[in-house]
Amino acid sequence: MNVPEHLRYTEEHEWVEVLDDGQVRVGITDYAQDQLGDVVYVELPEPGTEFEKGAMVAEVESTKSVAEVYAPLTGTVTAVNSQLVDSPDLVNRDPYGEGWFVTMTPSDGFDPEQLLDAAAYTRLIE
Template sequence: MTQVPNDLKYTQNHEWVRLEGDGQVTIGVTDHAQESLGDLVFVEPPEAGAIVRAEEACAVVESVKAASDVYTPVSGEVVEINETLADSPELINTDPYGEGWIMRIQLADASELDTLLDAAAYQELIADEG
């Protein structure tokens, strides 16, 4: 069964967002997304220092089935990328909410978090899709 942690926010494009204590957010793709994609073989994150805008494609995850864009849920500056994914993209499959995170962003506008789905709304979204 798909995991949907209650402490995260979600997008309709199947990204998750964790608010960190320093005004930054950590972003990745959801368990539902990685299940749909299958075994991941490549991740192309944005570059650290890049300025991203909410709802724009900023990264790519590629599986044995397909390539898929990752959309940033919020605007801001990419302050860190998960370098481990270059050699181990499968971490997104095995630990999507932990070691499989993709990037960290310094929030430009914290109010953008209010537009994201909570866990219950995200579970409803994936139930409607299934």
């Protein structure tokens, strides 16, 4: 299972990438998409919406089940990956790239060190 070194992770199988401008990009991990199977629908939030850490930010439906995606941090959604509406299979094909879900501006006090690093996440899914 692919767990890129440069990302941070949650115990609920989201990944977080801290971008150069301080925003973060969020998606679900390779392990999560593999467990879900073929993704057939993704329900995304409205840009501008604020989320508390742990609140449901998106929904993913697969041929097997439905899963919730939780905000890995408190912040405001700045953009959503609208490609997922017509091509939900991007979540399966490229979970860390074209299959991203949202970008967020973290609220003050966000510290990526509070999230799991690749080694800790790898231990979680093993």
